Amino acid sequence: SVATLPPPLPENLLFRQLFDYQSYxxxxxxxxxxxxxxxxxxxxxxxxxxxxxxIEDHGLTLKYAVNTHCHADHITGxxxxxxxxxxxxxVISGSSGAQADVFIKExxxxxxxxxxxxVAATPGHTNGCVTYVxxxxxxxxxxxxxxxxxxxxxxxxxxxxxxxxxxxxxxxDKIFSLPDDTLLYPAHDYTxxxxxxxxxxxxxxxxxxxxxxxxxxxxxxxxLPYPKAIDKALPANLVCGIVEMPxxxxx
Amino acid sequence: SVATLPPPLPENLLFRQLFDYQSYxxxxxxxxxxxxxxxxxxxxxxxxxxxxxxIEDHGLTLKYAVNTHCHADHITGxxxxxxxxxxxxxVISGSSGAQADVFIKExxxxxxxxxxxxVAATPGHTNGCVTYVxxxxxxxxxxxxxxxxxxxxxxxxxxxxxxxxxxxxxxxDKIFSLPDDTLLYPAHDYTxxxxxxxxxxxxxxxxxxxxxxxxxxxxxxxxLPYPKAIDKALPANLVCGIVEMPxxxxx
Ligand SMILES: [Fe+2]
Ligand SMILES: [Fe+2]
Numbered sequence: 001s002v003a004t005l006p007p008p009l010p011e012n013l014l015f016r017q018l019f020d021y022q023s024y025x026x027x028x029x030x031x032x033x034x035x036x037x038x039x040x041x042x043x044x045x046x047x048x049x050x051x052x053x054x055i056e057d058h059g060l061t062l063k064y065a066v067n068t069h070c071h072a073d074h075i076t077g078x079x080x081x082x083x084x085x086x087x088x089x090x091v092i093s094g095s096s097g098a099q100a101d102v103f104i105k106e107x108x109x110x111x112x113x114x115x116x117x118x119v120a121a122t123p124g125h126t127n128g129c130v131t132y133v134x135x136x137x138x139x140x141x142x143x144x145x146x147x148x149x150x151x152x153x154x155x156x157x158x159x160x161x162x163x164x165x166x167x168x169x170x171x172x173d174k175i176f177s178l179p180d181d182t183l184l185y186p187a188h189d190y191t192x193x194x195x196x197x198x199x200x201x202x203x204x205x206x207x208x209x210x211x212x213x214x215x216x217x218x219x220x221x222x223x224l225p226y227p228k229a230i231d232k233a234l235p236a237n238l239v240c241g242i243v244e245m246p247x248x249x250x251x
Numbered sequence: 252s253v254a255t256l257p258p259p260l261p262e263n264l265l266f267r268q269l270f271d272y273q274s275y276x277x278x279x280x281x282x283x284x285x286x287x288x289x290x291x292x293x294x295x296x297x298x299x300x301x302x303x304x305x306i307e308d309h310g311l312t313l314k315y316a317v318n319t320h321c322h323a324d325h326i327t328g329x330x331x332x333x334x335x336x337x338x339x340x341x342v343i344s345g346s347s348g349a350q351a352d353v354f355i356k357e358x359x360x361x362x363x364x365x366x367x368x369x370v371a372a373t374p375g376h377t378n379g380c381v382t383y384v385x386x387x388x389x390x391x392x393x394x395x396x397x398x399x400x401x402x403x404x405x406x407x408x409x410x411x412x413x414x415x416x417x418x419x420x421x422x423x424d425k426i427f428s429l430p431d432d433t434l435l436y437p438a439h440d441y442t443x444x445x446x447x448x449x450x451x452x453x454x455x456x457x458x459x460x461x462x463x464x465x466x467x468x469x470x471x472x473x474x475l476p477y478p479k480a481i482d483k484a485l486p487a488n489l490v491c492g493i494v495e496m497p498x499x500x501x502x
Pocket of ligand 2: 320321322323324376398406
């Protein structure tokens with residue numbers, strides 16, 4: 001069994017985990033309660049209204065709407081958030097191939113108030129997948145892993161630029177190398193769980209505790225159904241979730 | 252807007268929020284990481300397997316499976332948990348009318364390791380509804396409000412022993428009287444939110460910020476559909492979720 005407690009978090013951190021019942025996506029609101037600067041990670045288009053209300057109730061200024069990667073299962077709320085909250089800029093990794101106001105890469109920081117997230121490139125589910133890591137007291141305390149690592153699972157590797165070997169190395173090099181008690185918040189969960197830790201996944205992840213060759217075999221043998229939202233979500237997410245409707249022809 | 256940060260929590264507290272996508276129920280795992288003694292609040296029958304795995308992964312001993320009230324929307328996991336984990340005793344308020352190993356009332360404490368929850372009677376949704384309050388540094392820090400108070404909402408008052416005036420007084424006397432930054436974890440959410448605070452609900456709860464007479468009118472005018480699981484869930488929950496199947500007659 002594992003025996004880890006959560007590390008102390010920054011005293012000025014406001015943190016809210018939010019969920020989309022349709023695509024099983026977690027959205028995260030983080031803010032510096034002193035300066036009121038906020039960011040949203042992986043917002044969902046249909047839930048922008050909920051998220052804007054929460055931001056307003058707390059008197060926050062949304063600086064960035066950040067994606068962990070170009071999603072295939074829901075349309076990002078970043079474009080709509082920019083319309084509703086003009087302070088907001090969209091952020092995604094340059095290697096995602098998607099449009100955004102700010103492109104980030106390995107080693108960059110996203111600052112909001114006196115808090116920040118460091119970018120770790122964790123490709124394998126897609127080429128542009130990143131993990132956002134918050135530090136406190138000189139050490140990592142929380143990581144937002146996107147679809148690279150899920151609770152007792154991981155993102156699929158059979159579409160977009162999916163590659164199981166790359167994913168395995170990303171998880172080992174950038175996530176399992178964090179301190180054991182680092183809290184891990186994924187982009188999805190399908191079992192009703194909300195959070196895990198490095199120690200837990202290193203010990204109990206049914207796929208990633210296997211040697212790399214077995215992991216690759218597992219991932220190649222999943223035979224998952226074609227993702228039902230991908231044909232709608234991918235084109236929209238490549239342009240920040242803002243899809244221009246084709247203009248009706250004059251007849 | 253509100254400006255509260257979460258209060259410091261006990262250093263030895265392991266805390267996991269869990270969700271049931273069918274009934275929108277939150278289950279909470281709390282444990283003293285030093286002694287490994289754990290409790291579950293509002294476990295769901297169909298998810299006992301998930302919860303047992305989590306308990307085993309963390310090397311915990313489940314002392315109590317605790318309900319905030321006799322639920323009408325899902326069958327409690329307490330009976331099944333007792334079968335799977337013999338260390339576990341079921342707990343519910345005496346005024347719920349349901350069976351259990353331990354009956355609690357206003358002012359009682361539920362101890363697990365060096366942590367405990369204080370019982371506050373918060374009737375109104377049902378007669379037996381209680382809120383479980385955790386203290387730290389001599390003050391309340393977290394409250395599990397069951398259906399008395401939901402995030403920007405509250406439990407319905409049109410079945411079981413529902414009474415809107417009683418619910419309103421329970422919330423004001425026992426929940427809104429807690430420190431502003433006390434974290435509130437409800438038994439349900441239907442909007443994808445996971446947590447709120449006393450300050451937030453005192454300011455933004457659309458029903459409970461109203462004067463009592465308006466609140467009563469709102470609750471009486473909701474015209475909610477008959478709860479779809481009530482005829483199955485209530486009889487089962489009155490006997491701890493263990494329904495004896497009628498024995499097949501010998502023919
Ligand atoms: Fe994805
Ligand atoms: Fe209820």
